[in-house]
Amino acid sequence: xxxxxxxxxxxQKKAEKYKPITVEKHLELEFDIGxxxxxxxxxxxxxxxxxxxxxxxxxxxxxxxxxxLNKVWxxxxxxxEEAIVVRLPQPTTVLPRAKPVPKPKPLTKWQEFAKTxxxxxxxxxxxxxxEQLQKWVPLxxxxxxxxxxxKNWLIEVPQNVDPMTDMYEKKASEKSExxxxxxxxxxxxxxxxxxxxxxxxxxxxxxDKASATQLATATTVxxxxxxSLGKFQNKLPKEKEARGKGVHELIPxxxxxxxxxxPTPAAEKxxxxxxxxTILNKRPKIxxxxxxxxxxxxxxxxxxxxxKSIKPSKGKGKGKGNATNFTAKxxxxxKGKRAPSKKNNGRKRR
Amino acid sequence: MPIxxxxxxxxxxxxxxxxxxxxPKPIEGPKQCVFLQGRNPSERxxxxxxxxxxxxxxxxxxxxxxxDFVPFEDSSLIEKMCNKKEAALFGVGSHSKKRPHNIxxxxxxxxxxxxxxxxxxxSYKAMSEFHxxxxxxxxxxxxxxxxxxxxxxxxLKRLKSLFTDFFHREKVESIRLQGLEHVLSFAxxxxxxxYFRSYKILLKKSGQRTPRIELxxxxxxxxxxxxxTKLASDDLYKEACRIPREVKPxxxxxxxxxxxxxxxxxxxxxxQDINRLQTRKMKGLKKTPEExxxxxxxxxxxxxxxxxxxxxxx
Numbered sequence: 001x002x003x004x005x006x007x008x009x010x011x012q013k014k015a016e017k018y019k020p021i022t023v024e025k026h027l028e029l030e031f032d033i034g035x036x037x038x039x040x041x042x043x044x045x046x047x048x049x050x051x052x053x054x055x056x057x058x059x060x061x062x063x064x065x066x067x068x069l070n071k072v073w074x075x076x077x078x079x080x081e082e083a084i085v086v087r088l089p090q091p092t093t094v095l096p097r098a099k100p101v102p103k104p105k106p107l108t109k110w111q112e113f114a115k116t117x118x119x120x121x122x123x124x125x126x127x128x129x130x131e132q133l134q135k136w137v138p139l140x141x142x143x144x145x146x147x148x149x150x151k152n153w154l155i156e157v158p159q160n161v162d163p164m165t166d167m168y169e170k171k172a173s174e175k176s177e178x179x180x181x182x183x184x185x186x187x188x189x190x191x192x193x194x195x196x197x198x199x200x201x202x203x204x205x206x207x208d209k210a211s212a213t214q215l216a217t218a219t220t221v222x223x224x225x226x227x228s229l230g231k232f233q234n235k236l237p238k239e240k241e242a243r244g245k246g247v248h249e250l251i252p253x254x255x256x257x258x259x260x261x262x263p264t265p266a267a268e269k270x271x272x273x274x275x276x277x278t279i280l281n282k283r284p285k286i287x288x289x290x291x292x293x294x295x296x297x298x299x300x301x302x303x304x305x306x307x308k309s310i311k312p313s314k315g316k317g318k319g320k321g322n323a324t325n326f327t328a329k330x331x332x333x334x335k336g337k338r339a340p341s342k343k344n345n346g347r348k349r350r
Numbered sequence: 351m352p353i354x355x356x357x358x359x360x361x362x363x364x365x366x367x368x369x370x371x372x373x374p375k376p377i378e379g380p381k382q383c384v385f386l387q388g389r390n391p392s393e394r395x396x397x398x399x400x401x402x403x404x405x406x407x408x409x410x411x412x413x414x415x416x417x418d419f420v421p422f423e424d425s426s427l428i429e430k431m432c433n434k435k436e437a438a439l440f441g442v443g444s445h446s447k448k449r450p451h452n453i454x455x456x457x458x459x460x461x462x463x464x465x466x467x468x469x470x471x472x473s474y475k476a477m478s479e480f481h482x483x484x485x486x487x488x489x490x491x492x493x494x495x496x497x498x499x500x501x502x503x504x505x506l507k508r509l510k511s512l513f514t515d516f517f518h519r520e521k522v523e524s525i526r527l528q529g530l531e532h533v534l535s536f537a538x539x540x541x542x543x544x545y546f547r548s549y550k551i552l553l554k555k556s557g558q559r560t561p562r563i564e565l566x567x568x569x570x571x572x573x574x575x576x577x578x579t580k581l582a583s584d585d586l587y588k589e590a591c592r593i594p595r596e597v598k599p600x601x602x603x604x605x606x607x608x609x610x611x612x613x614x615x616x617x618x619x620x621x622q623d624i625n626r627l628q629t630r631k632m633k634g635l636k637k638t639p640e641e642x643x644x645x646x647x648x649x650x651x652x653x654x655x656x657x658x659x660x661x662x663x664x
Contacts (some may be wrong), residue, residue: 018557035518036492036530039510044497044539057496057547058565061535064494065551066563069530073560078524085524090599095515096590098381098438099374100460190357 021070023063031071034091038068106193109185216242221250229253372436376594380520381457382437383410386428388444389418394451394474395443401477401570402441405517405534405548407487411435420444421454422578425463433461439516449577457515459582459590467509468577469544477548477569484568485532485550490519492530492551496537505579506538528553533565542576 456466
């Protein structure tokens with residue numbers, strides 16, 4: 001027993017040597033260990049705050065910090081590069097963001113199409129073997145145009161083309177056209193993503209001569225582009241309206257009609273039967289307003305007829321012409337006879 | 351996923367990178383801060399802002415030029431500066447007879463003002479007036495809010511959030527125990543005075559694993575008085591506090607833990623067909639050839655009947 005007592009005494013002495021790490025609080029603090037935040041909702045001691053502010057605040061903060069760090073020291077520790085590190089939990093205080101939550105990227109028209117068709121992007125190699133030059137040529141970028149120049153040191157003029165055309169110039173213009181088209185598509189995609197309405201672009205502007213179909217389309221579109229949608233435009237003999245893919249959409253005032261696919265016999269039968277059902281099951285619609293006005297009108301007619309049939313009582317005729325007699329009939333304009341010389345009495349009708 | 355939603359394409363690669371870095375991200379880094387001078391800043395406000403700037407240092411910019419503007423009347427300059435410096439927090443100091451030693455602290459959301467709180471520095475003791483060792487810059491401080499007023503008053507509630515936003519630095523996964531050196535203490539009374547104190551933590555032996563804590567004041571020490579406020583509407587604040595889906599922790603369904611800490615899971619099974627269960631085979635239960643024949647005939651009849659029925663319906 002002596003040994004036990006000795007050990008206990010020694011422990012007590014050791015404990016006395018150090019100051020305590022425990023703190024007494026009336027209300028428990030709220031902690032957010034993730035942000036190293038402690039919130040003390042206990043009332044402040046106003047007397048001490050007025051008399052000895054700095055000392056009081058320091059002692060108060062010390063107690064609260066002790067409580068906070070006690071919590072931190074309880075967390076699981078790790079050893080990273082000779083430093084003891086504590087893994088902090090997720091912070092609970094929600095702070096506002098600096099910028100709004102990012103929205104998902106809107107798909108381009110091609111990406112949408114590829115998604116519906118299940119087309120996936122294929123990775124192309126940056127370098128491709130060129131048989132003619134007998135070397136690896138990049139697909140784009142650095143050294144591509146040099147290789148192209150080397151390859152196209154001579155371009156043959158095809159037979160169906162004017163022999164005096166500059167094929168290099170033609171190639172360059174084709175390329176610039178492609179770039180412009182791509183840029184237009186990019187802008188259209190942006191407009192679509194931002195839901196901006198863009199005007200329809202009629203016919204593609206071409207540097208070359210327009211083809212017969214393009215000209216026909218242009219005339220049809222131009223004719224329909226009046227206020228009356230081309231209703232009163234004269235027609236040439238044997239004139240034909242332009243047809244073809246995408247032409248119909250260009251003509252103003254023409255709604256796009258999609259042809260329904262040929263229905264299967266079963267589906268057709270069902271649709272016809274449902275149509276018959278809807279007709280047979282129809283109930284007469286009740287127009288409440290009309291019904292009510294009709295009813296009121298009927299009542300009024302009835303009442304007026306009743307009044308006509310009841311003879312006016314004799315005694316009451318005495319007070320004719322008296323302004324105070326309200327039961328007397330309202331004077332009416334001269335019935336049937338027109339006497340312009342006589343002044344018509346009664347209500348003035350306008 | 352970053353998006354550049356603008357009509358003009360960036361010309362250089364570097365320009366593209368800059369634009370991408372300015373794009374909103376699901377997980378944001380530490381908020382940057384701008385400190386501005388208003389109309390006639392007093393010596394005290396300038397020093398005070400400088401001290402706060404020192405506390406916030408790697409994520410802050412101190413602009414020393416005077417600006418002739420009143421943030422509560424026209425905040426466009428602040429919005430412009432925050433846009434330019436990519437900052438979401440700001441502090442403005444000014445001085446006038448009506449509002450002496452005026453400090454405006456605030457934050458922006460999407461380059462527009464979210465909150466703005468005006469504080470008057472009634473008494474101030476700079477960091478340089480405390481002659482002792484300071485803490486290293488860039489440390490994550492502990493924040494202590496004293497007094498019940500922080501939770502009762504609506505303005506102070508928002509101010510508490512603002513102070514946390516200002517000084518919490520960054521969300522971290524783990525922290526070095528020896529690096530816990532700095533405490534910022536905010537005490538609020540009911541009459542609207544706020545006492546801002548900053549201490550260094552001294553870890554003393556306690557005879558246990560957890561150390562005994564002593565504090566040493568290192569400054570700045572400021573007594574603020576709450577003045578005007580301009581707080582965000584609830585809608586805007588809610589929008590600003592939205593947590594993106596990527597960051598939200600996913601909860602695993604049907605897993606729970608009981609009081610003893612053992613993991614419990616609920617599993618959903620399909621229905622078992624007991625009729626087809628293979629039990630013990632016995633010779634006595636086997637079908638005789640006659641029985642088998644009868645079964646076959648029965649099945650055939652059924653099949654024929656089904657076929658006839660189908661024909662009739664057609």
